[in-house]
Amino acid sequence: MKIYTGIIAIAFLLMGNLAFSQVQQVDSLEIKIGQMIMLGIGKDTEILPDNKILADIQAQKLGGILLYEKNIAKENSVEKLKKLIAILKKDAELPLLVSIDEEGGLVNRLKQKYGFPKTVSAKYLGDTNDIDSTKYYSDIIAHNLLSLGINVNYAPVLDVHNADNPPIGKNERAFSENPQEIIEHARQVISSHRYFNVKTVVKHFPGHGNSRQDSHYNVTDVSNYWKPQEVFPYVKLMYEGNVDAIMTAHIVNDKLDDSKLPATLSKKIMTDYLRGDLGYTGVIFSDDMQMKAIADQFGFEKSIQMAIHAGVDVLMFSNHIPMKGRDMILPQDIIDIVKKMVKDGEISEKRIDESYQRILKFKASL
Numbered sequence: 001m002k003i004y005t006g007i008i009a010i011a012f013l014l015m016g017n018l019a020f021s022q023v024q025q026v027d028s029l030e031i032k033i034g035q036m037i038m039l040g041i042g043k044d045t046e047i048l049p050d051n052k053i054l055a056d057i058q059a060q061k062l063g064g065i066l067l068y069e070k071n072i073a074k075e076n077s078v079e080k081l082k083k084l085i086a087i088l089k090k091d092a093e094l095p096l097l098v099s100i101d102e103e104g105g106l107v108n109r110l111k112q113k114y115g116f117p118k119t120v121s122a123k124y125l126g127d128t129n130d131i132d133s134t135k136y137y138s139d140i141i142a143h144n145l146l147s148l149g150i151n152v153n154y155a156p157v158l159d160v161h162n163a164d165n166p167p168i169g170k171n172e173r174a175f176s177e178n179p180q181e182i183i184e185h186a187r188q189v190i191s192s193h194r195y196f197n198v199k200t201v202v203k204h205f206p207g208h209g210n211s212r213q214d215s216h217y218n219v220t221d222v223s224n225y226w227k228p229q230e231v232f233p234y235v236k237l238m239y240e241g242n243v244d245a246i247m248t249a250h251i252v253n254d255k256l257d258d259s260k261l262p263a264t265l266s267k268k269i270m271t272d273y274l275r276g277d278l279g280y281t282g283v284i285f286s287d288d289m290q291m292k293a294i295a296d297q298f299g300f301e302k303s304i305q306m307a308i309h310a311g312v313d314v315l316m317f318s319n320h321i322p323m324k325g326r327d328m329i330l331p332q333d334i335i336d337i338v339k340k341m342v343k344d345g346e347i348s349e350k351r352i353d354e355s356y357q358r359i360l361k362f363k364a365s366l
Contacts, residue, residue, distance in 0.1 A: 038285065097152050151198055183232070199362070243280070288320070
């Protein structure tokens with residue numbers, strides 16, 4: 001049966017204050033769960049009519065997609081990427097989140113060899129410590145994303161810089177050791193993106209910068225290294241109204257959760273601390289659920305349940321990191337798991353509704 005999400009979405013976007021309960025009465029549980037999924041599209045550099053992910057977007061069973069360098073064609077790169085994005089967005093009745101990790105420097109999908117302008121790392125900008133330079137490079141990135149049709153960027157990094165940190169410090173992804181300098185440069189990155197109507201997702205809460213391991217590959221415990229001031233940038237930018245969304249860290253921090261659950265799976269950190277103590281009301285994105293700190297330790301189904309229970313709104317599956325027993329994850333794989341958990345009472349439908357409402361609000365402001 002046709003579900004008229006498009007009509008509801010248009011009304012919601014135009015009216016802004018449409019009661020979420022009205023939307024809930026129309027949208028099926030599958031659509032609500034689907035809007036909570038952010039998925040990598042594999043190695044595709046073009047979208048054919050029989051593409052499975054395209055079909056799920058059209059059925060409102062996928063809320064967003066994640067792009068990597070492998071989705072950029074080697075020839076006519078810019079135009080082909082624009083076309084790929086336009087096809088995916090065209091028939092999405094609820095706006096499709098098209099996201100990318102475009103921090104600049106080493107974490108940069110839109111490289112010069114494909115015809116895109118030069119970018120620099122956050123560490124370069126922090127060392128230069130000139131807000132005009134930060135604006136210049138941030139404007140370049142945000143304008144590129146707008147011109148391509150990308151509306152979500154997983155940046156800026158709010159982690160503190162530590163040269164010994166494998167995923168952040170050694171890749172020059174953090175602005176500074178000083179939280180105040182992080183705030184100043186991150187504020188400008190966010191401002192540049194907002195000017196070009198691109199959402200930012202600050203990361204990695206509650207702080208990955210002082211870790212000694214990489215959560216892509218290992219369980220990462222920051223308990224002995226993390227300092228409370230690592231959350232200052234989040235608090236300050238939230239207070240200013242400068243946080244569009246927050247991404248979790250797959251790190252263990254027993255100063256915030258003595259059960260030693262990774263933050264992504266921790267209700268104490270995501271709900272009690274971030275939402276309760278710090279007062280955050282926006283969307284929480286997970287970091288990639290296929291990273292080994294999560295996937296190898298908790299498994300596919302259990303980690304989904306725990307992340308939702310913790311308070312995560314958008315579950316990211318990159319289809320970029322190999323996962324035992326699974327080649328390409330599709331939306332229905334996740335939807336079926338969550339639907340069964342709702343049916344079995346392991347997750348409440350009220351909890352799904354909470355995330356769905358936050359996501360609709362996030363999309364309405366695009």
